[in-house]
Structures are given as C-alpha cells and as structure tokens.
Amino acid sequence: MNIGDRVRLLHGKENGIITRFLDNNLVEVAIDNDFTIPVMRREVIVISPEEDKNFGNAPVAPEPAKPRQTLLTPPVALVAGIYVGLVHQTPELLAIHVINNSEFDLLFTYGEETLNGYKAVNNDKLPPRKTKAVGHVHLNDFDKWPDLVVQYLQHKTSSNTLLEPVTRRLKFKAASFYKSKKMVPVLQKEGYLFQLDAKPNLVNPDQIQEQLQESSAGPANVKVPVPANEVDLHIEKLLPQEDHKLMTNSEVLRVQLAAFQDNLDRAVANNMQEIIFIHGTGNGVLKKEIQKLLSRNPSIKYYEDARKEKFGYGATKVQLK
Structure with a gap:
C-alpha cells in the first residue's frame, strides 16, 4: 500500500486515493475528488490496475483546457x-x-x-x-x-x-x-x-570557509519593499493579458488574494498606518474574501469602505495597528 494507490472502502461503495499515512493504523483517503477522510488500513483494499482496466473503473485523467x-x-x-x-x-x-x-x-x-x-x-x-x-x-x-x-x-x-x-x-x-x-x-x-x-x-572548500565567516559576522539586514498606498487588485493590473486571459475565475481569485496578502504583509512589516485595496464591485467575491482575511488578522485595527466619492464601493481601506 503506497501513497497514490487507488483503494476501495471495505464497508462501503466509495473509491478513493491514498493521500498520506497518518500513523501505523490510519491512512488518509481522498473520496470522489472532493474531500479526504481518515480510514483504518484494514478497512481499505487496493484496487489493482488490471481490475480498473477490466471493469472500466480506471480514473480518467483530467483533460487540460x-x-x-x-x-x-x-x-x-x-x-x-x-x-x-x-x-x-x-x-x-x-x-x-x-x-x-x-x-x-x-x-x-x-x-x-x-x-x-x-x-x-x-x-x-x-x-x-x-x-x-x-x-x-x-x-x-x-x-x-x-x-x-x-x-x-x-x-x-x-x-x-x-x-x-x-x-x-x-x-x-x-x-x-x-x-x-x-x-x-x-x-x-x-x-x-x-x-x-x-x-x-x-x-568548494574555499567557498565553505567564506560562508562560515559570513555567517559568524551575523545576519544581514533585509529590507522588505514598501507597498503602494493604493494597491489595485484587478487582474489586468497584476498579470500581462497573455497570462490571465486563459485563467478560470477561481485561478484569477487565487492570484488576486495572493497579491493582497503579499502587499498586506509588507505594509505590516514596514509599520504603515493604512493601505487601500482596490478590488472593484463585480460579484463581490473578492471583497468578501479580503474582508474574511482581514477579520482574522491581529495586525488590523479596523477596515472600512474607502472614499466612496473616488472608489464607490470598489475599495477597502485598512487601518493597521
């Protein structure tokens, strides 16, 4: 039994894939491409490639766009x-x-x-x-x-x-x-x-000696780049058109949230007092996800809609501690 093996639950009809070993008696199994569950090793049976082939249960590889x-x-x-x-x-x-x-x-x-x-x-x-x-x-x-x-x-x-x-x-x-x-x-x-x-x-012995001397001199000060006071999260501002025009909505959202988190972390590291994220109105998903992350961040004093006369409801102002 190995990671990646396709298995059947002994007391059920579900099939899945072993994703990790939790301990000597438990494995984690991904069921129906969706969720993972812990299962006792004795409760799963490895499905042989021959069985998948003969009974038509072989997993279909996802067709790339x-x-x-x-x-x-x-x-x-x-x-x-x-x-x-x-x-x-x-x-x-x-x-x-x-x-x-x-x-x-x-x-x-x-x-x-x-x-x-x-x-x-x-x-x-x-x-x-x-x-x-x-x-x-x-x-x-x-x-x-x-x-x-x-x-x-x-x-x-x-x-x-x-x-x-x-x-x-x-x-x-x-x-x-x-x-x-x-x-x-x-x-x-x-x-x-x-x-x-x-x-x-x-x-290279000489390089090793140089590295040891550099490490004994103490760590170098690393300066985190300061983000802009207003960060535009529209995808066309983050990626070239040839990179984002083929992306799905979920992929676009992940890129936008990654840019948001990166700029927020840099704002905190540089002791900025406030920063504005321009997310647009759209369907409201990006704004909702941003506010969910802000509500969990202990470095945030408060957040609110930015100036409505300039951004409407398409931007959030974040006040940092």
Whole structure:
C-alpha cells in the first residue's frame, strides 16, 4: 500500500486515493475528488490496475483546457536535474512527485513546513530517471498549502565528483504557480514543475570557509519593499493579458488574494498606518474574501469602505495597528 494507490472502502461503495499515512493504523483517503477522510488500513483494499482496466473503473485523467496546451514546454527542452512536480490525480487533487531526471542515484527526504513547524513525511532512494509520489494537495486549499522541503544527496558509483547535500524549500504563490505548467519529465504528464537544482553543486572548500565567516559576522539586514498606498487588485493590473486571459475565475481569485496578502504583509512589516485595496464591485467575491482575511488578522485595527466619492464601493481601506 503506497501513497497514490487507488483503494476501495471495505464497508462501503466509495473509491478513493491514498493521500498520506497518518500513523501505523490510519491512512488518509481522498473520496470522489472532493474531500479526504481518515480510514483504518484494514478497512481499505487496493484496487489493482488490471481490475480498473477490466471493469472500466480506471480514473480518467483530467483533460487540460485546449488553449493551455500551446503553453506547455516540450519535454526535450527540460534539462537533466532534480524536480518536484505536481500532477493531477483528479481535477482538484494533485500528487506531489520527487523526480530524479539525472544520471545520479538520489537519496532524499521530503517534509512539510507550516507555522506550527516542520513535519517529516517521506524518504527514499531513487535510481536515475525515476520518480516517487510523496504527498497530495487540493487546489481548493491552495492558500493553506505548507512549504515543501526537500533534502537530497546525489551519488554515482565510481564518480570522481563530490556533490554536497542540498536543501530546497518551495513556497507557492498563485501568481507564479500557474505559470509553471509544463510536461513533467519521467512521468511524461502535464503538471506544475519546479526544478530544485540549476546544476549539481560541487564542494568548494574555499567557498565553505567564506560562508562560515559570513555567517559568524551575523545576519544581514533585509529590507522588505514598501507597498503602494493604493494597491489595485484587478487582474489586468497584476498579470500581462497573455497570462490571465486563459485563467478560470477561481485561478484569477487565487492570484488576486495572493497579491493582497503579499502587499498586506509588507505594509505590516514596514509599520504603515493604512493601505487601500482596490478590488472593484463585480460579484463581490473578492471583497468578501479580503474582508474574511482581514477579520482574522491581529495586525488590523479596523477596515472600512474607502472614499466612496473616488472608489464607490470598489475599495477597502485598512487601518493597521
């Protein structure tokens, strides 16, 4: 029994996909492309590929929107390396794959990091040109996704090259996530692709010594850019037309909320007193989601409709503590 296996509940008619192991006795199963439930291991049966094929139960891969196909990068254009690929299991459920598209063996660990800290999830050894599913995420929960943390070490018997261990963190933002759609190497499926290495990192003793000296000198001060006093969240202000004209309404909303959160965080970091978000009137969904986030933020003193004579009801003024 592995992550990504299609299973049937022993005491029910539902089928689903194993998304993670909760402990030695419990697994998490995604049911009907929609919700996940914890199930005892003894209560699920793995459905073999032969059974799916013979009885017509094989899951249908989501058909990508036809206009998007022209945006895919051909697999031959991808360089060898280590990748994380998110591939649709269903229209809403994405499988997270660690991909070894290199000539080296790959030892890796995979974990997830949230505000509550780091949680180790998976580890394995991948031969060259192999991949492994290590977790699952739902598009509906995009704003709640953890940071993905991959640590890896490449090895090749009889190689004269010493490669150093690498740690990479992936933090997803809607504005860039949807631009990462490519053909995933090894799997040869459409997905969202992120390369973890530009090229194998050679160990350089001099550079290591310099890094140690820099770290002993103390952390450098990092200045967070100050956002504008008025932030326009209309999608045409955030993305070029060729990027947003093919997006669905839900994808547009995710990009707008990501831009809102980024500017709000930078306003708080720079001790701004107030900031105005221009969201327009439309169907009111964006305004409602923004106010929902503001109501939960402890850094907010209050929020209200911005000047009606200038914005009508299409902007919200946020007063910061």
